[in-house]
Amino acid sequence: MSQIQLITFDLDDTLWAVKPALIRAEQEQNDWLKQHRPGTVEHHTHESLFEFKKSVWKRHPELAHHISKMREQSLYELQIAVGYTPEDARIGAKEAFEVFLHFRHKVELYENALRVLELLHPHYTLGAITNGNADVYKTDAAEYFDFAILAEEVGASKPAPIAFEEALKRSGFRAHQAAHIGDHWEHDVLGARNAGFHAIWLNASNVGWPHDSEPPLTIQSLDELPNLVASLGEF
Template sequence: MSIEVITFDLDNTLWDVEPALLRAEDAQRDWLLKHRPGSIEHHDHASLWELKKSVFKRHPELAHHVSDFRRQTLIELQTAAGFSEAEAREGAEAAFAAFLAERQRVELYAEALEVLEHLAGRYRLGALTNGNADIYKTDAAEYFDFAFLAEDVGASKPAPDMFHAALELTGASPASVAHVGDNPEHDISGAKAVGFHTVWMNPLGSEWPGGEPADREIANLKELPAAVASLRAKTGPG
C-alpha cells in the first residue's frame, strides 16, 4: 500500500515558532499596558508562569484548548487588577486578538513552499497541531487539504483523536499516511500508536530520547520527498 496522505505538525516543523511567539507576547502585553493599566506591569516571566500553572490547576478542562486557556489567564490578570468581569472578558478578547495576529505571522522555513508544492501534486496534505496556528493564514495555505487543531477535537497529540480525525476525513488507512513532526512524544509516538508511518523533523541534530524511533529522520524539509518516497517503496507498490 502506497502513501496517500501526509500530515504535518506545524510549529518547529514548517517554521521556527519562537520569533512569532515573542512578537505575540509583546503585542498582548502592549495592549494590556495601554488598555488595562495595573494588570500586567508587576508581572515578569516567572510570576506569569506561576499564574498560568494556577489557572491550569483550577481549569483542567482547558488543557487541550490553548486559546481558551490564554483567555482565562487574561481574564484573571484583569480582575486581579480591579476590572469588572465584563471588562475583563472584553479585554481578554481584544488582548488575545492582538496576540493571535502576531502568532499567525510565521515565517516558513526557506525551503518549505517548494517542498510543499512538490508534495501537494502527489499526496493529500493535512495539518495536525496542538497549538493555535492556522495553516490557512500562512503562505502555505494553498497546499493543504485539511487542518485540525487540538481545540477542535478536544485532545492534544499524542492522544489519537487528531490522527483519527485525519483518517475519517480522508478515508485513508493508517498504513497509507505519513506524519511529519518535531516532537518525539506528541508526533512520533502518537502517530505510530495509530499505525501511521512517521518522519522526525530534527534540524538541531538532537539525540533520539528513547523508545521506538521514527521510520525516517530528516534535518531539513528538502529531505522529506525522498523520505516519503522510501516509505512508499517500503510499503509496497501503489
C-alpha cells in the same frame, strides 16, 4: 508508485520556528493591556507572569487541550486580580487575545518549506495536525493544505490518537496510507505510530533518539522529505 496518499504535518518548529512569533505576539498583547487595561501586567515580571499562568492552568484542567480558551482565561483572571469588573475583563480578554492571535500568525516559514509543499501537493493529500492554535490558512502555506486539525477542536493533544484518526476521516484514507512529519519525538512520532501512521521525525539538531523503542525514519531537513515519502512504497 508510493503507497502513501496522505501526508500530515505538525506546524510549530516543523514548518516554521515558533518562538519569534510567540515572543512578539506576547509583547503586542501586553502592550494592548497596558494601553486599554492599565495596571494588569505592569507589576509583573516575565517570571511572575508565567507563574500566574501556571496557577490558571492548575485551576482549569478542563482547558488543558484548549490552548486558546486557556489563554483567554488567563487574560481574564489577570484583569479580575487587579479589580476590573467581570464584564470589562471578559471584553478585555477577548480583545487582547485577538491581538495575540494576529501576531502569533506572523510566522516566517523555513526557507525550504514552501518549496517542499509545492512539490508534494500535486501528488498527495496534505493535512496539518497541531497541538497549538496556529491556523495554517493564515500563513503563506495556506494554498497547499487540504485540511487542518487543532487539538482544541478535537479535545485532545498529540500523542493522543484522536487527531490522527480525524485526519483519516477527513481524507478518506487508511492509516497505512498516511505519513506524519513532525519535530517532537513524543507528540509527533509516538503519536503517529500509535495511530498506525508512518512516522517521520524532523530532527534538525541530530540528537539521539530518546525513547526505548526503535528509532523512526528520520530527516534533518524538509528537503529530504519527498524522496523519503516516495520510498515508503518500496518497503
